[in-house]
Every structure is written in C-alpha cells, then in structure tokens.
Amino acid sequence: MYTLTNPATGELVEEIENSTDDEVRDAIERVHRGYAGWRRRTVEERARVVARAAELFAERSDELAEIMTLEMGKRINEGRGEVGVVVDIFNYYAENGPALLADEPLQLASGPAVIVKQPIGALLGVMPWNFPCYQVARFVAPNLVLGNTILLKHASICPRSAAAIERILHDAGVPEDAYVNIYASSRQVPAILADPRIQGVSLTGSEPAGISVATEAGKHLKKTVLELGGSDPLIVLDTDDLDATVKATATARMRNCGQSCNAPKRMIVLGELYDDFVDRMSKHVADFYQPGDPADPATKLPPLASTSAADEVAGQIEKAIRQGATLRAGGHRIERPGAYLEATVLTDVTPEMDAYYEEIFGPVVTVFRAEDEQEAIDLANDSPFGLGASVWGTDPERLRRVAEQLEAGMVYLNRAGGSVADLPFGGIKRSGIGRELGAAGIEEFMNRKAIRL
Structure with a gap:
C-alpha cells in the first residue's frame, strides 16, 4: 500500500x-x-x-x-x-x-x-x-x-x-x-x-x-x-556574534524538522567557544522550538514524517545516553497525537558510541569540542559519510584553508546546507x-x- x-x-x-x-x-x-x-x-x-x-x-x-x-x-x-x-x-x-x-x-x-x-x-x-x-x-x-x-x-x-x-x-x-x-x-x-x-x-x-x-x-x-545519507560536520572556528551563530546554525539543523540529508548534524566548536556555544544552543533549542500544527505558519517544531521515524530517532537518543552521552535539552517523544519529538542537544559523544558515526535523521544537535583547528578537521573527517560540510568564522583565508581539507562533496562557508539550481549537489564515501x-x-x-x- x-x-x-x-x-x-x-x-x-x-x-x-x-x-x-x-x-x-x-x-x-x-x-x-x-x-x-x-x-x-x-x-x-x-x-x-x-x-x-x-x-x-x-x-x-x-x-x-x-x-x-x-x-x-x-x-x-x-x-x-x-x-x-x-x-x-x-x-x-x-x-x-x-x-x-x-x-x-x-x-x-x-x-x-x-x-x-x-x-x-x-x-x-x-x-x-x-x-x-x-x-x-x-x-x-x-x-x-x-x-x-x-x-x-x-x-x-x-x-x-x-x-x-x-x-x-x-x-x-x-x-x-x-x-x-x-x-x-x-x-x-x-x-x-x-x-x-x-x-x-x-x-x-x-x-x-x-x-x-x-x-x-x-x-x-x-x-x-x-x-x-549524511552526517555533515559544522565547524565553528570563531565568531564576533555568538548568539547569531547559534541561531543560524540551529536554524540550519532544524530545517525540515532535521530531516535533511545535508543538514549540519555534527557541530564541532573550538575549545574557547565550546561551553558558551553549548549553553546557548541548549537554551535556544528548548525555548524556541515548540511543537505545533505544521499547517500553522507560526509553528516552529512540526512532527517528523511518521511515527516510526520519531520512534527511531528517540531510540537513537536513548541509546546514546545509555552509552554515556550527555543530554543537554529535549530528548523525548512529546505527549500528544502525532509523530512529535522534542528538539534535542547531545554532547560528550565519543567514537565508542553508535551516535558518533550514524546519521540521526531528526531534530537533534550533537556538539563536539575541538582544541584546535586540526583537531576540528580530523573530527569532521572521521565519518563514513561525505555529503556536505560547513565552516564558520571571521577570517576568509582560514575558512578556505579548512574547507579544502574537509572530505565532502560540498562545503559551505558561513552558511550550512541548502541547495541552489546551478551548484552541483552530491557526496563522496557512503x-x-x-x-x-x-x-x-x-x-x-x-x-x-x-x-x-
């Protein structure tokens, strides 16, 4: 049927x-x-x-x-x-x-x-x-x-x-x-x-x-x-407006209720920004993304595409927490009819956990800490996927330098995901x-x- x-x-x-x-x-x-x-x-x-x-x-x-x-x-x-x-x-x-x-x-x-x-x-x-x-x-x-x-x-x-x-x-x-x-x-x-x-x-x-x-x-x-599939990395090197960066990156992740192949699913933030980024991202996600009727233009958090999709993502979150990840916001099915799931932030995900390598196809932000530029690049490339990636920062030359080292079919600078008719779309690896x-x-x-x- x-x-x-x-x-x-x-x-x-x-x-x-x-x-x-x-x-x-x-x-x-x-x-x-x-x-x-x-x-x-x-x-x-x-x-x-x-x-x-x-x-x-x-x-x-x-x-x-x-x-x-x-x-x-x-x-x-x-x-x-x-x-x-x-x-x-x-x-x-x-x-x-x-x-x-x-x-x-x-x-x-x-x-x-x-x-x-x-x-x-x-x-x-x-x-x-x-x-x-x-x-x-x-x-x-x-x-x-x-x-x-x-x-x-x-x-x-x-x-x-x-x-x-x-x-x-x-x-x-x-x-x-x-x-x-x-x-x-x-x-x-x-x-x-x-x-x-x-x-x-x-x-x-x-x-x-x-x-x-x-x-x-x-x-x-x-x-x-x-x-x-994709598990696109998003690297934040530096910023002169952290609130704007948090809002922009959250918007990119939550678009289509997180059900986009080239959404930024792994956010990699340099050490000096990491704690503030996680705190502000967790608060923004919890406060802003409230569930509602997707036919209402005011709704910020629609349902996932199906009950089975929502159950699968909720199961991935639960497994990540059991394996040692830290839940910073959300993480649960919402008690109402339909396929609703809270917008979620996870941290402390390590290579021993399933969530480190698998794609999470829903409204889930996973944030990683990198101590320097090279560690950020290595984290970004440590994935079986290679669809898209993005790099955020204030120095154009540094952005370009990092972008050229990322293993992906598409890299965006100070923006994430999206698609335009005249730009080739596709990936490498799996x-x-x-x-x-x-x-x-x-x-x-x-x-x-x-x-x-």
Whole structure:
C-alpha cells in the first residue's frame, strides 16, 4: 500500500493499492516507447515544455505545500519554499539546457573531432519522502531537457505529491509516455532494473536502499546516481556574534524538522567557544522550538514524517545516553497525537558510541569540542559519510584553508546546507555516487558521443 497518514494527528487519510506487476511492465513499455518521440524533439522544444512546468509549479505552490504538510508534516512555509527551489531548478535547465547540450568541438593532434551530447533512454527514479517535490525536480528537470524519459517511483507515504507532480508535467506538455508515475513496491524495483528497456536509475534515500538498488543495477550494467545519507560536520572556528551563530546554525539543523540529508548534524566548536556555544544552543533549542500544527505558519517544531521515524530517532537518543552521552535539552517523544519529538542537544559523544558515526535523521544537535583547528578537521573527517560540510568564522583565508581539507562533496562557508539550481549537489564515501544540479546534473545520464571528423 501507498499509505497517507497525517503525522500531525496519526489519522489515516488514504490508502492506494500498489501497482500490479502487469501495470509496472506496461509503464516500462510506455516510457520506452515515449523515448523514441521525446528524444526527436529539439532541445529548444523540450526546454519550452520544462519552462512551462516551472510556471505551473509556481502557480500551484500552495496546493503542493498543503499536500506535503499533510503527507509528511512539513511546515507550510517550508513547503512553499521547497516549491520555490523547484521552480528555480526547472527554470535553470529550461534557460541553460540548449547551451549545456551544445556540441563540443575538439582539436586533436591528428585532426578535428566533436562531442555530441545525447540522451540514453528511459530512466527509473526512486524518490524519498523528506523533500517530495525538490528531490524529483533535481532528477527530472535536466533529464527531460536532455531527452530521456522517466519512470518515477515515489516514497510510499507521498502518493498525492507523486500524482500532483505527474499532473503538472503533463499539463505543461510533457507527453504522457515521457513521464509515468507508478505506485510500485520496493520488491518490484529489481525487476524494473533487470528490464533492458530501462537504461539507468537515480535514487535518493537511505544507505541500505542505495546499496540494494546499486547491487541490482550493477548486475545489469545500469548507470546509477545515488544521493544517500549524511552526517555533515559544522565547524565553528570563531565568531564576533555568538548568539547569531547559534541561531543560524540551529536554524540550519532544524530545517525540515532535521530531516535533511545535508543538514549540519555534527557541530564541532573550538575549545574557547565550546561551553558558551553549548549553553546557548541548549537554551535556544528548548525555548524556541515548540511543537505545533505544521499547517500553522507560526509553528516552529512540526512532527517528523511518521511515527516510526520519531520512534527511531528517540531510540537513537536513548541509546546514546545509555552509552554515556550527555543530554543537554529535549530528548523525548512529546505527549500528544502525532509523530512529535522534542528538539534535542547531545554532547560528550565519543567514537565508542553508535551516535558518533550514524546519521540521526531528526531534530537533534550533537556538539563536539575541538582544541584546535586540526583537531576540528580530523573530527569532521572521521565519518563514513561525505555529503556536505560547513565552516564558520571571521577570517576568509582560514575558512578556505579548512574547507579544502574537509572530505565532502560540498562545503559551505558561513552558511550550512541548502541547495541552489546551478551548484552541483552530491557526496563522496557512503553518501553516494554522482552529482545532481548545475551543469554536472545534466551529464550523468548523457551519452557524450565522440565523433572523429
């Protein structure tokens, strides 16, 4: 079942039967057949359709935000903000697609050649629940401009987002056989990847899901892009306004109720600032992040996406405390209907504890002490993940020096997380394979065909 349960109340709203195996096979045939026609359109024609999709996303922003609030508890204003980023992504590829796909002349030692940039076929997208519209946009916008077609399996708690996105794309002029939404189950994904008509897969999700999909794709030599978990470090070197730094870093961590892959999950603070930082962060989190209805713009702490998600994070906190971590604020499920969890601050987490290495996907700030710059860098890099990182301070040269030593796909200076359409997004280590957004995002499922003239 695709099951819509309101995480703010626990109320079951809707259930949708999974697509049957026959329906999945029919959907694969449709996107395979649709590829023949979609790829033959000029890049300018495809870009115009994608530009129209941007307009429709903007027009339907309130509707989409309300759906996300109902499905996964996103604060209504954050939902509107997410749709704004989606509009930017579709506009970026609509405006820049023709230039990004222009032929690339080469002058070899033995004579001229050219690289022509072409699509590769029908692709599978496996999308997560934490950003129901944005994650889809990152994958879909560049590939539609490129000329690939899309079979989209969304998260099982996001059936209405999935349907609304498909409706927008078809209303914008994407042929019905060029983008097909399916309510497939996880058990059906291996058969989809085994089908020779599917040429690649993009997944955003958990590390176990990425391993499973990559294993199946590898068996069949399918191109794979994976954006998986993260335990991003945030290093505070110095500050001339500690209260502002605490507020800004807490805001970055608590965005989307802490359910962002590239949120700053490990805050590493130099010794002379550490005690004050922890005290002020604990007070700020306890005072500011109070629970409420995510549909109310005044709410600061929405529910997590599901009861199971809230229970999992609460269990991680409890285990960390049992293993010796210090609870500075929050740490408990909130006694009210829905998937609410107190905003939490943990300190004294050591490498012997599970919380040191694992990702905590919720409103939890973990603060570490470093005695100097090098120890901060070493702490930041002591992780199986390598998605994003951030460095905060007042000296631009020092910020750049530290950033260059961090093992991550993205590093932000005096800001944390976030995403913009023209900046490549992706990680290293166990945070994934490949890049999305920017010029790099349109090249992952591209045939860069060399023609020797």
